[in-house]
Amino acid sequence: MARKITYQQAINEALDQEMARDPSVIVMGEDNAGGEGSPGEMDAWGGVLGVTKGLYHKHPGRVLDTPISESGFIGAAIGAACNGLRPVAELMFVDFMGVCFDQIFNQAAKFKYMFGGKAETPVVIRTMYGAGFRAAAQHSQCLYSLFTHIPGLKVAIPSNPYDAKGLLIQSIRDNDPVIFMEHKVLYTMEGDVPEESYSVPFGEAAVVREGDDVTIVALGRMVSFAQDAAQALQKNGIHCEIIDPRTTSPLDEDTILESVEKTGRLVVVDESNPRCSMASDIAGLVAQKAFGALKAPIEQVTAPHVPPPFSDALEDLYIPNAAKIESAVSKIREYG
Amino acid sequence: MARKITYQQAINEALDQEMARDPSVIVMGEDNAGGEGSPGEMDAWGGVLGVTKGLYHKHPGRVLDTPISESGFIGAAIGAACNGLRPVAELMFVDFMGVCFDQIFNQAAKFKYMFGGKAETPVVIRTMYGAGFRAAAQHSQCLYSLFTHIPGLKVAIPSNPYDAKGLLIQSIRDNDPVIFMEHKVLYTMEGDVPEESYSVPFGEAAVVREGDDVTIVALGRMVSFAQDAAQALQKNGIHCEIIDPRTTSPLDEDTILESVEKTGRLVVVDESNPRCSMASDIAGLVAQKAFGALKAPIEQVTAPHVPPPFSDALEDLYIPNAAKIESAVSKIREYG
Amino acid sequence: MSDTLNRERLLRAYRTMRTIREFEERVHTEFATGDIPGFVHLYAGEEASATGVCMHLRGDDYIASTHRGHGHCIAKGVDPVGMMAEIWGKSTGSCKGKGGSMHIADLSKGMLGANGIVGGGGPLICGTALAAKMKNDKTVGVCFFGDGASNQGTILEAMNLATVWSLPAIFVAENNGYAETTSSSWSVACDNIADRASAFGMPGVIVDGFDFFAVHEAAGEAVRRAREGGGPTLIEVKVSRYYGHFEGDQQTYRAAGEVQKLRDEKDCLLQFRRRVTADGDITDAELGTIDAEVLALIDDSVVRAKADPKPGPDDLLTDVYVSY
């Protein structure tokens, strides 16, 4: 039965249900319970924003706090995945990937190939990303394009509570290493989420809105901005189709290409910095594989090529928004 | 006066000349001299492939060996750059960036912005990349798209000895952090290189070959493959224009766009894995800013979405080559 | 750079500690009103550490700090008015509002930045110290880090590198008992962080971080040794934080009354005041004057921070590169 719960609750529920279903699933990360060794309460935090709260008492011995040593414990999650567990390790903010990226991209991602197919590494790395918290340059990045670049990794980017639960369950059941990207601003987003367990398959985009005029491909938090923009554009008689890829690796190329075949126009919305981003990735894909259908330039709406600024005045300008999407759509709608 | 020297010699000469010119330039890295603390010869290696050989004795006290702790010494180079030196630190293979990426992308790249403009970090990180050495998945990657994604970094990718020297000199004199990518297969490439010091400016692409039919943008080692392909295609009456961006950040958008305005056709050749790559970056750029000129789909010739394989039989298939470029050009030449 | 604690220097130490305390208490209060954006980590309780160490430093010595950096900034001479504006995200801030609490820096004061990455400062301070050594300018570098950071590879690598290169570097481990909620008695696999010094070939010292004089003495020796070319030292400062990990933290992981007991019995300002007034050299009234001046300064900084303008749209794209 669907009820309204938050994105954060959906993630907690996915972890809870998978832990109940499969004893090999464990959860680890800095303060994922919280309070280890301390005189007060255990499960004091459940992660820095409380996402894993409660799992510690429900699944005794299976929620592990860690020292601050991301290479150490993310690597341990990977090693444990090679030895029969299905660890879900939390990299608190994706911005911290620089201290542990090797274990992810040279170890987990490459084992299967380097070992001639004879390895499986079913690890999930959950991580928070995105701007909007006034958390400045080292706590606000997206960085999923870095993971998407790496063969051997899968990357999931849920844009709503329903997908958050279903994609996380799929991530845990998946036999390849998965990077699971949680937008910190979306944690409070509410949506219909079935109580029962379900999974959202990888590589299947959601067509969030149908329309004939312009295709908007949007990722993560950008999906709701695209919806706002589409709503407004509708009033001007412009009908947008919105596609949420849900996973960037694998990427559902077909759904994107089919939509552009229909509309002939594409705007890609990606909160990342622009260079070598998912915005350019999808633009490049369409410029290659749906060129014949294109009637206008492919617009990319992204953050600028600058680090995320601290001040709200600047951060609000930094993040793509509905107005920028609208103007990109209008621009190519009027083209030619 | 120009003489023929190798790409490797050109790099050595650039370092030598800059060290002679500016006492604040220092060189550091694992075995960059070689033999530290050992009973035999000092400067025993000059780097794993001998690129820095000889500098140790020419510039006493300014070529430092390091322990194997890339975060430690790359970070130290960055800190030293904040305190008046111009360090050139070697990350032996770019594949090792995962153990020290934080210092590069969260520290060096962001200081200036985070500190409100009041910092300069003139550090150069030299690193080897690319396949062809049968060095397998952890010693053959390109990864420059990861650096190009990051605002605050500059990325230079010389394709020949002349540019290697000139871009490295520019990198050292530059006041921003620079990632300097050396293709290991190119070390033995010979070319005309003036003895005197000169710099190749950043953000200025080279038009390596002129032609009216198809634009080929190629990076690093791929430039010579593009030349081979263009040579062959010429015989079929297809005239390719080849552009070597030389730096991916900043990127000389104008030269690329002007060429496509002329040819209407684009092939991007990038040795990287395809997703969120420079190939897609440039394709996306052109699909946005030169759409009106495009007569055919934009083709991307890249490695496949798999880690670099070890066996020569596989690695030769993995690396883009002239034949693949030719067929991509032919395909879009015939389009429409 | 005499490190004899004469009257003038004692008053300066007190003023620094009091400024940090007042700054942090005030940020705490203002944060509660919802006015301050982002993640804010307060240093209150640990004042003697930053102060006792930085009293030995010249303007051109460098320090690298942490997410909990306000105290280090103030002790190293960064202007509290600019800091307060920075925390409010104003264009008049130390970093023009682009950095915020976790990134306050002032290279002109030898302050290489607070750091949002735990352990990030270790390698960086090796770098400033390397430059100092190569320039032979007799400056030193100090890396402040927490008990949590003491388990991070970057810090451990940096300590090894500092000894191998014989750098004028001092590693100050501020062990406040917790990394977020996690006890250092659990996360640090040995008894004391200082025990790690021998693994990296340097002297290790433990000091009571509530006792300004103890910190000052240990730091003095380490700084002297570093300046003289004697290489690095690890100092573990055992201390506590009075507030949560960041503002908003409910702190259920702490023992009941833990902080109150420390405030009552060990507080660095109280101890300092008791000792210097008992010695008779300095009067309560003198310290009271400093208290009032500091209060006025911080009041003023808040008034200004609130009134100052935010950065404008043009500021978004500047300051990324020197040239591009």
Next chain:
Amino acid sequence: MSDTLNRERLLRAYRTMRTIREFEERVHTEFATGDIPGFVHLYAGEEASATGVCMHLRGDDYIASTHRGHGHCIAKGVDPVGMMAEIWGKSTGSCKGKGGSMHIADLSKGMLGANGIVGGGGPLICGTALAAKMKNDKTVGVCFFGDGASNQGTILEAMNLATVWSLPAIFVAENNGYAETTSSSWSVACDNIADRASAFGMPGVIVDGFDFFAVHEAAGEAVRRAREGGGPTLIEVKVSRYYGHFEGDQQTYRAAGEVQKLRDEKDCLLQFRRRVTADGDITDAELGTIDAEVLALIDDSVVRAKADPKPGPDDLLTDVYVSY
């Protein structure tokens, strides 16, 4: 899993060490012909380390290895024939020719891979050991790493984590005196790598790596403790490599005659032979038989490796994902 060294086990130890030696000497010779692609790092000289440790391990215990991994592989039971084919890049190789010398792995034997990243194995072995602990299957994990790697943050973090989580893990530091050209006496800031054990709350032991019996004894104790839930140990094995860092290395950083002296005076095979034949339990002839069998095996492996087919075009794109 008795670790008493009875006849059968002694013969097995000898066979393992001899197989590693023969394998490496043969790769050395073949490399010189130009036939073998890529970077190849030989383990010759260090045989007693891998063998002395792995003699204590069950098939389902895990080891994590290094770029210098052939010896660890053989000692853990990986098939030398598949290994040789792998080094030649053939489809019959341990990794179908996709990994090469630096990535030989066989998870069915508990061999988690050679590793091209220095220090990469430390965190991974914490992981297999964590899984062992959670499954309570009494297995252990062993991380082999070099003196150079002992300065890498990943290894240091892993040692801390292993103690904090009380994991059944053993850290074997193979100190062969050099990381590439760089002396461990320079790069390791303390006297012995084993001295780092106390910094991470575990016992540290130093053993002579030319002496199989010494390694065997120290490893036995560490493995026993780990299996019984007593947590991790750091063993420093002092040893040397007989060849260059990789094939092609001119080794001008070494002292003249350094290796020859070790070969003559300390070689693990010679010492072993002398000791077991002196004890009278085992004859020279028996060892000679093993030598001949090993030689035949390695000969055969080379013949096959040369003749075996390379992977085909279809293999390029497979084995990246379980499903995609």
